[in-house]
Amino acid sequence: MRYMATYDLMETIRNTNQWLGATAKTMASYPAMAAMPNPAMQWLAAWGEVTERTFERMVVKPSWGIRTMTCADGRDHLVSKEVVVEKPFGDLLHFNVLGREEMARKILLVAPMSGHYATLLRSTVQSLIPDCEVYVTDWHNARDIPVSAGKFDIEDYTLYLMEFMRFLGPDTHVIAVCQPAPLTLAATAYLAELDPDAQPRSLTLIGGPIDPGAAPTEVTDFGRRVTMGQLEETMIQRVGFKYKGVGRMVYPGLLQLSSFMSMNADRHSKAFTDQISRVSRGQASDHDAHNRFYDEYLAVMDMPAEFYLSTVERVFKNREIAKNEFIVDGHKVDMGAITSVAVKTVEGAKDDISAPGQCIAALNLCTGLPDSKKASHVEPGAGHYGIFAGKSWRNNIRPLVLEFIDQNSGKSGKPANINAA
Known part of the structure; x- marks a missing residue:
């Protein structure tokens, strides 16, 4: 194919x-x-x-559709979507609320590169904007990226996250949703080794496959059964002549x-x-x-073939993150190097994609982090989508995440308002 x-x-x-x-x-x-x-x-x-x-x-790439936001002053403020870091495979977006004082909380929301656009987190962004300065990773459709831009695998993804964290500085609080959770954990650990002063203050991992073998699901069973040769032969195609990325090997969105x-x-x-x-x-x-x-x-959206294949092989099959054997750019990343970044995991009790047990495995990997900086939450009755975009997120999880951020911000943040969204 x-x-x-x-x-x-x-x-x-x-x-x-x-x-x-x-x-x-x-x-x-x-x-x-x-x-x-x-x-x-x-x-x-x-x-x-x-x-x-x-x-x-x-x-069609969906619009973010976030044009105005009612703030604490009771006025509607325009929301400007600004690209603050531009890269070939993804940008860092800032949702700037015009006319509002800069908020104490600065959040990097890491969106998944798993078939859908970052706009899948639209409601998550809307719920955070009233209380935070929100930055989002906006990954590009691989079909629109010329072959001359080179490859993009999970190591490149991790390096992108490190660059975004460095740009935002040490007062940042990172929230990773689903697929990027293990790579965000690795990026934080790598920063702890190479540039400790650039580490974020907290890291919240939501429904991510840190250890896919901890609680098998249909997704993990598929990744275990299928061979890499079968995946490459049946799932990978070359972009046609209609798009800028003509000739690029991708896992097509369709x-x-x-x-x-x-x-x-x-x-x-x-x-x-x-x-x-x-x-x-x-x-x-x-x-x-x-x-x-x-x-x-x-x-x-189309995914770069090397990113999809390396995710299946290294995260799901070989479980390199779970075994603390992940290598980035020739360097073995040690999750135990995280000693000051507070880590919280969030899971849904009825999540059939990243089942409870897969994400909380991150806390065991952070051997150098004191228990006082570790936290976890399992949301009763919540599925995969609900833990970051549904009623469970709005009413229960979001206030807990903001409270966790304030506890580890080093300065008092503005109180969470669960009705602001």
Whole structure:
């Protein structure tokens, strides 16, 4: 499958389905069709509308949609999205609230590079902006990165995080969500060895696979069973001629999406069938619950092949982070070198992607850190998404994280306001 033809074939199928949806909607909505009192026409128009929107969203990067924020002074302030560090494979964004005094808390939110854009953390960012200066890693779609930019694997990812931490300085509090948790832990440990003065004050790891073998899930079982040769042959393709990254080896977003959907095929099928029925009855809207969720969920990005393959091999198969054997740029990183950065882990009791036990393993790796600087929390009834973007995050986890940050900031931060979001 490692050919441009297969990449372009998937794009052709996506484009064709989008066209079929647009054609069906246009034909069934033709005014003359109103003379035929047949509910099948309404259903066909609804099917076309849902189908067109579904396949169109797969290649569109979602907007952050954070334009204003109501602050403690009771006024609405404009929010400016500024790139403060620009790199070939990802930027560091700052959500600058115009006209507001700089907040005491400075947070680096490390977004996952796992198929979706950083906008997946939109609600997380919105909940933190009222009380913090928020910086986010905004990873680029690999299909838009020229081959001349070189490779990007988990070692490069770790070095990027180190550069971002150095830029923000030692008063930073880092929050890593899901996939980047083990690499963020490694970046912090490497900084502790090379540049201790640049270490962040605290590190919060949310639902990350620090030790995938601690609590097996369907994801970890897949990573254990499949061989690297099978992955490279079935998952990796070359970007087609349509994009700037033509010729780059990637794990295509459309292929990732098919894997995501297959894990809960019945649930997704029912969701789309119900949405078609709602559209046909005139009960749907452009920003209803279905569209809000799937506009984000369906927007996928290509991952660099070397990043995907090295993640599976070194994090899941060889468990280099869990065994404290991770090497970056020829240097063996020792997690025990973390002696002053407070570390907190957050897990969801019903997380079926990074099950409870995988993330808390980070605390055992930090052998040089006193127990007073370690903390953990397991959220009852919360799944993977809920621990960073749902009701559990807003009402329970976010206040705990901000309290942990204030306890380890070295200065008093402004109190958390759980209703600010």
